[in-house]
Amino acid sequence: MPKARNSALKIGGVTIRAGETKDIGLNLSETYTGDTIRMPVRVIRSKKAGPRVFVTAAIHGDEINGTGIIHDFLFGQSCELKCGTLILVPVVNVLGFENNQRYLPDRRDLNRSFPGSQNGSMAGRIAYKLMNEIAKKCDYGIDLHSAAFQRTNYPNVRADLSSPNIRKLASAFGCALVIDGKGPLGSFRRESARAGTPTIILEAGEPWKIEPSVLQIGVQGIRNVLVHLGMQDGQPSPPPFQATIRKTLWLRATVGGILKFHISPGAFVREGEAIATNYSILGEEQNIITSPTHGIAIGMATMPAVKPGEPVCHIAKLSESQIKRYERSLNKDKSDPYKQAQSDLATNLDVVEVNES
Template structure:
């Protein structure tokens, strides 16, 4: 595959520190101060090969409670065998340091850092942090990987998101090695959208739950970052492909129609067909009230992990793949025999969901009514 051209900008200066080719640097970017006047800083490591090549950033915890990405970057930071043959790698384990310390998704002012880019040096706390991160990391890189998890009380089956009309984003998304790829610019002010607009094509990777470093999700992320670096010629090695790879052409959340306690019939990553039971809703005393069914053939992209719901709350996220379900099932059958490690993420996520067989007494509701 044709190599991505790197921008000519020697020497590399981040946070006022010059990083020469063939060296590593630990950098702290001051983004705020405590009530005591002490510095609050984003920690990052810059690794530069002797040979020129693309500059790639990997960021995590823009939402402070999304720890799987932190685990991914931490594994890369602790890996003594991580050696670049060309280019530059910028690793940022925690972007939202204030949210991370408080185990909170947002900043202390309740603003979402992932809606605050590219930021301003004279704006709100969120805007100032975004500006510092953007100017020092994005402006110095050619490509980016931004690691996320689902929101609170939800889980996501591993997937990659990006503006696939951009060839560089498409290449990153496919090289990462996720089974599922979703097209989209991202919300206004989000890191990947604004980085792309600034000339640094960036993908968003979604894996698992917040508040956890899930081993299978971390392994998936580490493998994906390595895949990208190998594909770009920045590292030696062989790319690890997924069992299959397809775009999601449409996705939708199915929401609870009534309140109660859910009994799930599917797990993240599972193939479902039109009319298939997804979850049954029961009263506290065990009376079945209704059943949510799938309105389409698709794949379970994500689910609530909280089994109690009120009307209108999200239950199951279904994506419609471009690839036929028969082809996906055939590919998965082969991978179970030849690549058992690839299926670890699917098995892990299934353990987070209490999955039971549908109750036969109550017929499944019409899909349009259930959704």
């Protein structure tokens, strides 16, 4: 646990003292006409000293489930803190968000541009600003993401579990699936952790959407972390199970065609189980894509038309005994948000029985 801090906090030149809540427009860039482009930030500070936590969303401008999670957290629940500081950034990539685009106007991926550079590219400057104005001034971080274009992700937390502080943070969030890894080079969570701020990410749902079951899991996770850190009262909301994932793999199309899926996101699969059937454009069966391992489907294509090599399904490896244990856990509570997420995310896929023509 970091040392409790109650000194004045300055973000973007604005001082936020203990007991204050302020909305700040953090200067990011300018339009062609010289108007300032600002990142919206809300800072909530308790009068009592405690940890500083940031929650960011929409580093990819089309991944707005995280924006919805922060929105619901702010307006659907009480944000009063017992101690510490909470910094909420519902949209990091304002330029991409305004244009419904994943990337920045310079076509760079902001989430491969950290730690950034004060005098670098547009992406580098924004990354530098986020690192130095937000991440480095906090003790913990949560970064909210969705799947890439034409895919959906079953809710999972990704974290570098070799770090004890990050491992505790990931566990406290309370997601059913925790995937081990440092993150890609240049990613925000990797560089934030490297700079001394333990950071995790939530991957959930599709781009361009705000999905109710994803919101429930995300808001619940933020609140779990705050309870764990002693920043809010209450009891954490545990998931039906929590699996640590060490290895994942992508199944890819071998021929061009149209997919019909046989499983939904979040489904447990066994080795040899049919995942999808690839049909020709005239409806002739070409091949059946099967799982090479036991596991759980953590990501799936939502675009049924595929070319050779394109992703079909992302499988997180589990043992047969793990699957049986986790299946029993899910069956105990029919109202669990993870079961609801599995049902909701499947509505954007053509899921049929294996023998259906």
